[in-house]
Amino acid sequence: MRAVLQRVSKAHVNVNDQCTGSIDHGLLILLGVHSDDTEKDLQWLVDKILNLRIFEDNEGRMNLSLLDVQGKLLVVSQFTLYGDCRKGRRPSWSSAAPPEKAKTMYEQFIEKCRQRHVTTETGVFQADMQVSLVNSGPVTMLLDSHKLF
Structure with missing residues (x-):
């Protein structure tokens, strides 16, 4: 699994001019699923995101x-997080999970975060979404459960 994390002071997502999710202080997560991802990848990513020390303490350090x-x-x-742009001019999506698998893992990711008592808002799977955010810091992190970066 692959995620782009952005520390935000606020963020929201709209689908058809309707807000489907909105948060203040927290993380916006853009989440992609690889065709080879398993429960192990899912659990690793949830644990890493929830415990990653990227918020400032009283001394202003990310702690x-x-x-x-x-x-x-x-x-x-x-799913575009798995776009391979190394050849040609059109991205290849061959390593992205098929929609059925991606949707299942996306929903499981959300459920695991909620089970940890984290308020979790969402977009709409496979919808055309408009995402707005105020990136705090700015702080942006890239995570890959296969540890490619």
């Missing part, structure tokens, strides 16, 4: 996790 600051999540599906 606190989302759980520590009781932050919220806005999770948006993003």
